[in-house]
Amino acid sequence: RDLDVADVLTRRPEGYHARVGDSRVPAPSDAVTTIHAGATAREAGLAALLEYDRFRRASLLDGLFGDGAAVSPLHPWEAARAVVGERPMTRTLHVSADAVEIVCAVDRLDELPLALEKTVTVPQAGARVDIRYRLRWEGRGLLVARWGVQFNLALSAGDAPGRYFRVPGRPSLGSRGRLDGRRALAMVDEWLGCELGLRWAGAGEVAWAPVETVSLSESGFERIYQGAALLVLWPLRLPPGATWEMALELGLSELAGASVER
Incomplete structure (x- = not known):
């Protein structure tokens, strides 16, 4: 089955967003409205959803965070010590009969002496992506x-x-949720009859939140669900010259015996 599970909308300002704060939830009415009429709100508090994204809503966005405080899975980057983001990285591509592999690397991260190597492998067989991270700390202290x-x-x-x-x-x-000491998180869709599973090798904290925005339709301004933001965090304790490695797998599978609703 072909499913696009990665196409999550990047939230950008829209012309009608300036009017969301002035809209009101209407009283019940039998009148027919159109998108050209004065827009009303389907629910209260929609203006709070007008948040915009620093980076494209892709996956495998990564960065270094301090030890301690909870980090928002939806907007983590303001709390980061260093962010990979959209910075240029060296790239090496390997293509074989079994898989396509790309290795991305950077020697320093936001002026920190932290080297990063990220390897993404897409096997020919199976609906999955394998990811490997390798960090090397060249700082003077721990x-x-x-x-x-x-x-x-x-x-x-x-x-x-x-x-x-x-x-x-x-x-x-x-x-929205947050769990510690996890090695996996799966998203289940019984209507599609599938499960999207994320697994990783070492215990870590995982948090999730919905990616939502405001759309304008003939019914007025309304909340629109775009997808889910998942953030996995692992503790680091690296002396000078030490390395840290982590392996992840993202895979799509059919639900066994699923009763698919249509």
Whole structure:
């Protein structure tokens, strides 16, 4: 099955966003409205959703964070000590009969003596991507920090039946949450009959939040779910010259015995 799970909208200013704060939730009415009429709000508080993204809402966005305070999975970069972001990196491409592999590297991160190597492998067989991180600390003292990687992923809906994270309580894909000591997080969509699973080798903290914005339709201004932002954080404690490595896997699989609703 072909599914695009990575196409999460990057939130940018729209012309009508300036009018969202002035809109009101209308009283019940039988009148027919159009997109050309004065727009109303489908719910209160929509102006709070008008946040815009520093980087494209891609996956494998990464950076170095301090040790301690909770980091927003939706907007982590303001809290980062260093961000890879859109900086240029050296790239080496390897193509074989079994896989396509790209190795991206940078020698220093935001003036920190921290070298990064990120290897992304797409096997020919199976719907998965393998990722390997390697950090090398060349500073004079001990580095105590956290390494964070953000994924932005989407299935068919957020707050809807049969769409949930595979964690205790099965919170919806439109929920917010944070768990420590995890090695995996899965997004389940029973309507599509699939599971999008993220796994990593060493225990870490994972947090998630919905990517939402405001759209204008004939019903007025309304909340639109674009996908989920996932942030995985691992502790670092590196003396001079030490390295740290982490392996991840992102894979899509069918739900066994799923009853697909159409």
